[in-house]
Amino acid sequence: MTTTTKTTTRLDVPKTYKLFIGGAFPRSESGRVTEVRDPKGAFVANVARASRKDARDAVRAARKAQAGWASATAYNRGQVLYRVAEVLEGRKAQFVDELVRTEGLKPARAQEQVEAAIDLWVWHAGWTDKIAQVGGSANPVAGPYFNISVPEPTGVVAVVAPQQQGLLGLTSVVAPALVTGNAVVVVPAASSPLVAISLSEVLATSDLPGGVVNVLTGDPAELAPWLASHADVNALDLTGAGDLDWVELEQAAAETLKRVVRPEPGLAPETPQRILALTETKTVWHTKSRL
Amino acid sequence: MAFLDYAPAPESTSILNLRDEYRLFIGGEWVAGGGTPFASVSPSTERQIATFASADEGDVDAAVRAARTAFEQVWGPMSGRDRGKYLFRIARILQERARELAVAETVDNGKPIRETRDADVPLVAQWFFHCAGWADKLDHVGLGARPRPHGVAAQVIPWNFPLLMLAWKVAPALAAGNTVVLKPAETTPLTAMLFAEVCEQAGLPAGVVNLVTGAGETGAALVRHPGVDKVAFTGSTAVGREIAKAVAGTDKKLTLELGGKGANIVFDDAPLDQAIEGIVDGIFFNQGQVCCAGSRLLVQESVHDEVMDRLKERMATLRVGDPLDKNTDVGAINSSEQLERITRLVAQGAAEGGDVWSPACELPAEGYWFAPTVITGVEASSTVAREEIFGPVLSVLTFRTPDEAIAKANNTPYGLSAGIWSDKGSRVLAVADKLRAGVVWTNTFNKFDPASPFGGYKESGYGREGGVQGMQAYLKAGER
Structure with a gap:
C-alpha cells in the first residue's frame, strides 16, 4: 500500500476489492483482476474484472430482489436511501483517500466530490414519497370511473455510470433508479473502481436488500453489450457510455424494447424527470357503482 | 325471419361524398x-x-x-x-x-x-x-x-x-x-x-x-x-x-x-353478468383487433364452468355480419392477410390441444370474416396464450389463487392491458398493484379517454x- 512502513512499524492490511452481486462480495467467476496503481505508479489493488457470467448473475440477483424493493413503502425506501447518506458521511475519509489514489485528486477536491455525493443521496431520499404525486395523476375521465395513474419502477435497470467523478457519477445514476423501486446492475467508472466497491459496502450496511444494487467493476466496453442484449433487463441507462459504441448498445436494447437513457448530456441530473425516466405509468380504472 | 330476429337496419352510405x-x-x-x-x-x-x-x-x-x-x-x-x-x-x-x-x-x-x-x-x-x-x-x-x-x-x-x-x-x-x-x-x-x-x-x-x-x-x-x-x-x-x-x-x-396479450382475470366473487359483458367487450370489440384486447381469460377454477357456459350463451347472441348494419356486433376482419394470420393461429391452438369453439353463425360470402371464437384448455405455454392473435379469439386459462393469477397474467413479454373482475375492492387494488401492465381495468374493460394515459410496459x-x-x-x- 502507499503508506507502507515509512512512518509506522505496523503493516497495513489491504482490502481485496471484489464484485457486489446479490448482497455478497464474490470474486469474478472469470478469475480476472485489473491492477490499479496510484498516480505515482504505486500498486493499490487488484480489482475484480467482471465477465459476461458475472453480468448474468447480477441481472438474476437484481430480478430476484426488485419486487421486494418496489413493494417496500416509499417511506421505507426513503429511510434506506437516507441511511446510505449517513453511513457514507461516517466513512468520508475512506472515500476521499480512495479518490485521491485513483482519480489523482487533491484531498480538498476529493472531499468536495464525496460531500456532493452524500448530498445527492439525501436529495433522492426525499423523493421516494413525493415522486408519485409529481409524476402521477387523478384523471377526470368522461364516465363513472375512479381513474388514477401512478409511476411504477420499470424493473431491472442496467447502467453504465459516468466515467468521471467516480463516486458522484455512480450516485447520480444509481440513486434515481432506486427512488421508485428499481433494481440496478451498474458498471462503474473504469478509472475509479475502489469507491464503487466501497460504496457497495455502504449499501450492504444500509438496509438496502441484497441484489437491489449490483456492482460490476471491469471494462464497460466488454460488459455493456451483454447487459444491453439481456432479455431480463428492462432499461438501459447509457449516461456514462458516451465513449463506447453506444449506438450499437441502443440497437441491441431495441431488440427487447428496453427503455434507453442516452449518454450525457441526455437527461438533466437532479430533476424529477431523471427519476421518472425509469418508471412506467400504470393507469387503473375502477368502476364506481351507480347509487 | 323468425320471431325476435332483427330486420336489417343498414346505415346509409349516401352521406359519403368520396373521391375516386x-x-x-x-x-x-x-x-x-x-x-x-x-x-x-x-x-x-x-x-x-x-x-x-x-x-x-x-x-x-x-x-x-x-x-x-x-x-x-x-x-x-x-x-x-x-x-x-x-x-x-x-x-x-x-x-x-x-x-x-x-x-x-x-x-x-x-x-x-x-x-x-x-x-x-x-x-x-x-x-x-x-x-x-x-x-x-x-x-x-x-x-x-x-x-x-x-x-x-x-x-x-x-x-x-x-x-x-x-x-x-x-x-x-x-x-x-x-x-x-x-x-x-x-x-x-x-x-x-x-x-x-x-x-x-x-x-x-x-x-x-x-x-x-x-x-x-x-x-x-x-x-x-x-x-x-x-x-x-x-x-x-x-x-x-x-x-x-x-x-x-x-x-x-x-x-x-x-402489441399486447392482455389478461382478463375473473375471480369467483366477480359480478358475473357484468364480467361476461366485459369478457365479450374485451375480446370481440373491433373483432379483437385491439392491442389492449383481453385476449387471455384467466378464470378462477371454481367458476370456470359457469363462466364458460354463460360466455358461450352470450357469444351465441352476437350478430356477425354487415358492419353498416346498426345491429351488428362483430364486423369484418380488416384484410385477407389478417384473416389468414388468425386462421393459422387458431389452427395451431387446436393442434396444440386447445378446444376451439364458435357459435353457429352464418358468415357473409363476400369479405373477410372470422366467427367469435373461444379456446379452452389452453396451457400457459400454448402459442395462443403467448402470441398476439389480433382477432376475435379468446384463450382461456384457469387459476386457483390470486398469486397464481398474477403470475400467469405477468407471464408474457407484453405488458399493455389487464382486467380484474371481483367484488372485493381490497383484492382488486392489491392485484392491480402487482400486474405489470400500463392500463388496468377493474370491473370494466376497453375504456379510453383523452385524460387517461395509455401505453405499455x-x-x-x-x-x-x-x-x-x-x-x-x-x-x-x-x-x-
Missing part, C-alpha cells in the same frame, strides 16, 4: 405521389373504395420539409391560445361531420357502425377538444416553465382504429406546438384523407398537418428521415423493434405503442398517450 382518387396532403396541397397508387377495399365487400397515392422517399422528404417550414414560420411562433383555437375548431368540425366519418371508417375498416358511431368518432372529437385546452397551458405539464416542442413529428399509425389513432397522435403533437407528418395504415387511409378536409375547413395553416399514404416503405422512409425530431408509432412489436433500432444513435425522441412499448403524461411526450424541458 386521393392524393398526398403536403404543405396544404393535394399532390400526386411518386409511387404506384394503391386501392383500399372494403373488408366486408372486397369492393374498391378509392385509390390512394403512394408516397416515395421524395414525397416523404417534401412532407418533412413542409412540416419544418410550417413549424419554423407559423406553428412554432404562434401563441398557444391560437393553436388551441385551431384545435377546438377541428374538434367541432369532427363533431359536425361525425356521422360521415363513422360511415367512412366502417366502410374502410370493416368495424361495426355501432362502434365507429359510439366509440371511435366521439373519442376522436374528444381527443382534439381535450388537447386543444392544453395548448396554452404547457407550463403546467410538469416540464418546468416554457417547455418547447420537438419540431417535426413523424407518426405512423395502424389500421385497427384509423381515425382514433390519428387523433391520439396529431392532437397532442399540435397542441404542444409540433408539426406532423403522418402515415396512415395502407389498408385504412380513407378517414385520414377526410381529416385533411377537416383541417382545410378549419383553416389550419398549410404544412402543419401533412399526410403521406403508402405501404411499409413509406413509413420506414418517414421515421428514418433526418429532418424528423420525434417519432411516434402504434403497431406491431416487430415493426416497433425496427423503428427503435432505426432511431438509435439519433437525437430523435421515440414513443412506441405496440415491457415489449408493449414505451411512452404514454393521453393525459398530462401524453403531452410530455411531445415536449422537452425549456432552457435551464
Whole structure:
C-alpha cells in the first residue's frame, strides 16, 4: 500500500476489492483482476474484472430482489436511501483517500466530490414519497370511473455510470433508479473502481436488500453489450457510455424494447424527470357503482 | 325471419361524398405521389373504395420539409391560445361531420357502425377538444416553465382504429406546438384523407398537418428521415423493434405503442353478468383487433364452468355480419392477410390441444370474416396464450389463487392491458398493484379517454398517450 512502513512499524492490511452481486462480495467467476496503481505508479489493488457470467448473475440477483424493493413503502425506501447518506458521511475519509489514489485528486477536491455525493443521496431520499404525486395523476375521465395513474419502477435497470467523478457519477445514476423501486446492475467508472466497491459496502450496511444494487467493476466496453442484449433487463441507462459504441448498445436494447437513457448530456441530473425516466405509468380504472 | 330476429337496419352510405382518387396532403396541397397508387377495399365487400397515392422517399422528404417550414414560420411562433383555437375548431368540425366519418371508417375498416358511431368518432372529437385546452397551458405539464416542442413529428399509425389513432397522435403533437407528418395504415387511409378536409375547413395553416399514404416503405422512409425530431408509432412489436433500432444513435425522441396479450382475470366473487359483458367487450370489440384486447381469460377454477357456459350463451347472441348494419356486433376482419394470420393461429391452438369453439353463425360470402371464437384448455405455454392473435379469439386459462393469477397474467413479454373482475375492492387494488401492465381495468374493460394515459410496459412499448403524461411526450424541458 502507499503508506507502507515509512512512518509506522505496523503493516497495513489491504482490502481485496471484489464484485457486489446479490448482497455478497464474490470474486469474478472469470478469475480476472485489473491492477490499479496510484498516480505515482504505486500498486493499490487488484480489482475484480467482471465477465459476461458475472453480468448474468447480477441481472438474476437484481430480478430476484426488485419486487421486494418496489413493494417496500416509499417511506421505507426513503429511510434506506437516507441511511446510505449517513453511513457514507461516517466513512468520508475512506472515500476521499480512495479518490485521491485513483482519480489523482487533491484531498480538498476529493472531499468536495464525496460531500456532493452524500448530498445527492439525501436529495433522492426525499423523493421516494413525493415522486408519485409529481409524476402521477387523478384523471377526470368522461364516465363513472375512479381513474388514477401512478409511476411504477420499470424493473431491472442496467447502467453504465459516468466515467468521471467516480463516486458522484455512480450516485447520480444509481440513486434515481432506486427512488421508485428499481433494481440496478451498474458498471462503474473504469478509472475509479475502489469507491464503487466501497460504496457497495455502504449499501450492504444500509438496509438496502441484497441484489437491489449490483456492482460490476471491469471494462464497460466488454460488459455493456451483454447487459444491453439481456432479455431480463428492462432499461438501459447509457449516461456514462458516451465513449463506447453506444449506438450499437441502443440497437441491441431495441431488440427487447428496453427503455434507453442516452449518454450525457441526455437527461438533466437532479430533476424529477431523471427519476421518472425509469418508471412506467400504470393507469387503473375502477368502476364506481351507480347509487 | 323468425320471431325476435332483427330486420336489417343498414346505415346509409349516401352521406359519403368520396373521391375516386386521393392524393398526398403536403404543405396544404393535394399532390400526386411518386409511387404506384394503391386501392383500399372494403373488408366486408372486397369492393374498391378509392385509390390512394403512394408516397416515395421524395414525397416523404417534401412532407418533412413542409412540416419544418410550417413549424419554423407559423406553428412554432404562434401563441398557444391560437393553436388551441385551431384545435377546438377541428374538434367541432369532427363533431359536425361525425356521422360521415363513422360511415367512412366502417366502410374502410370493416368495424361495426355501432362502434365507429359510439366509440371511435366521439373519442376522436374528444381527443382534439381535450388537447386543444392544453395548448396554452404547457407550463403546467410538469416540464418546468416554457417547455418547447420537438419540431417535426413523424407518426405512423395502424389500421385497427384509423381515425382514433390519428387523433391520439396529431392532437397532442399540435397542441404542444409540433408539426406532423403522418402515415396512415395502407389498408385504412380513407378517414385520414377526410381529416385533411377537416383541417382545410378549419383553416389550419398549410404544412402543419401533412399526410403521406403508402405501404411499409413509406413509413420506414418517414421515421428514418433526418429532418424528423420525434417519432411516434402504434403497431406491431416487430415493426416497433425496427423503428427503435432505426432511431438509435439519433437525437430523435421515440414513443412506441405496440402489441399486447392482455389478461382478463375473473375471480369467483366477480359480478358475473357484468364480467361476461366485459369478457365479450374485451375480446370481440373491433373483432379483437385491439392491442389492449383481453385476449387471455384467466378464470378462477371454481367458476370456470359457469363462466364458460354463460360466455358461450352470450357469444351465441352476437350478430356477425354487415358492419353498416346498426345491429351488428362483430364486423369484418380488416384484410385477407389478417384473416389468414388468425386462421393459422387458431389452427395451431387446436393442434396444440386447445378446444376451439364458435357459435353457429352464418358468415357473409363476400369479405373477410372470422366467427367469435373461444379456446379452452389452453396451457400457459400454448402459442395462443403467448402470441398476439389480433382477432376475435379468446384463450382461456384457469387459476386457483390470486398469486397464481398474477403470475400467469405477468407471464408474457407484453405488458399493455389487464382486467380484474371481483367484488372485493381490497383484492382488486392489491392485484392491480402487482400486474405489470400500463392500463388496468377493474370491473370494466376497453375504456379510453383523452385524460387517461395509455401505453405499455415491457415489449408493449414505451411512452404514454393521453393525459398530462401524453403531452410530455411531445415536449422537452425549456432552457435551464
